[in-house]
Amino acid sequence: MTTKVKSLIIGSGPAGYTAAIYLARAGVSSVLFEGQQPGGQLTQTTTIENFPGFPDGVDGFQLMDNMRRQAVNVGADLRNGVVTAINLSQRPFVATLDSGDTIEADTVIVATGASAKYLGLPDEKKYAGQGVSACATCDGFFYRKKVVAVVGGGDTACEEAHYLSNLANKVYMIVRKDHLRASAAMQRRVNEKDNIEILYNTNTLGLFGDGGVQGAHLVRHKGTPEAQEFDIAIDGFFLAIGHRPNTDFLGGQLKLDGQGYILTQPDGSTATSVPGVFAAGDVADPRYRQAVAAAGTGCRAALDAEKYLAR
Ligand code: NDP
Secondary structure (H helix, E strand, O other), X not given: OEEXXXXXXXXXXXXXXXXXXXXXXXXXXXXXXXXXXOOHHHHHOOEEOOOOOOOOOEEHHHHHHHHHHHHHHOOOOEEOOOEEEEEOOOOOEEEEEOOOOEEEEEEEEEOOOEEEOOOOOHHHHHOEOOOEEOOHHHHHHHHOOOEEEEEOOOHHHHHHHHHHHOOOOEEEEEOXXXXXXXXHHHHHHHHOOOOEEEEOOEEEEEEEOOOOOOXXXXXXXXXXXXXXXXXXXXXXXXXXXXXXXXXXXXOOOOOEOOOOOEOOOOOOOOEOOOOOEEEOHHHHOOOOOOHHHHHHHHHHHHHHHHHHHHO
């Protein structure tokens, strides 16, 4: 089945939902496909304290549900489905969904966000679902009164370690540098917890265990004369080393930067290298990667698409 719309929005994080709200209110026929994880990354976080308008903070899942309901209330057409491929060389653009259906659209807003990165160790695959996770709020429940490790030294790693420290008996943070990259506020929260131990200058070599993770092989001062290998006993291994933008389905049709983020025009708009295609949210934002920033670019992408259609 083929559906024809003025604007196709791909992705359902703050950027996608905001774009849908703006286009629906402007009376532009559009459809939004929610992707594999409706609501996006924020549905996996706990309390969000830096999204304006919520003086007492707001649960990430609740915030995204609010955005979704707001979009529906103003008449947005939100649908389940994953865009698996898109042809940007013809007009209208044609997107193919996992169901096999196609969508024809005069403009496209790419708001597909980013996914968690892994270290690339074979053991991460070997123990997938058996002790390896990239989402503490999804899987932390399984590690009550156990010992876990979180890899990374950024805000995500600190947030995940803090969350896990309320469930597990002990949390190691495996940090490759001699300092954390996280904000001072996040560092303070981690330092206040007695059951979080930070292993600085430490990298992971592998995992071990029968039928599930039972420990990690680590190395301190990797690649130096003082390098020292050691093991820790853990039940869970959580990755929190950043994200990579979800652009595979574009098949190289849009210009990307060296890290794979969609490049937008230097004039500050959300226009990409293909006229009529706009990018919003984390998929085009290697710098800020904040929910409120994503919502802002979703608004801008909708206004840019509207202007393009009017031309
Ligand atoms: P970051 O890119 O900020 O941090 C990634 C961390 O992982 C760094 O400590 C980095 O080490 C480490 N790392 C990266 N690759 C490897 C590797 N191969 N092996 C070992 N360690 C590695 O990502 P985050 O996801 O933490 O944060 C992304 C953005 O989201 C940031 O702007 C952050 O501020 C924001 N954020 C804000 C939150 C909040 O305000 N509540 C919560 C969560 C995120 P190194 O420092 O050595 O590069």
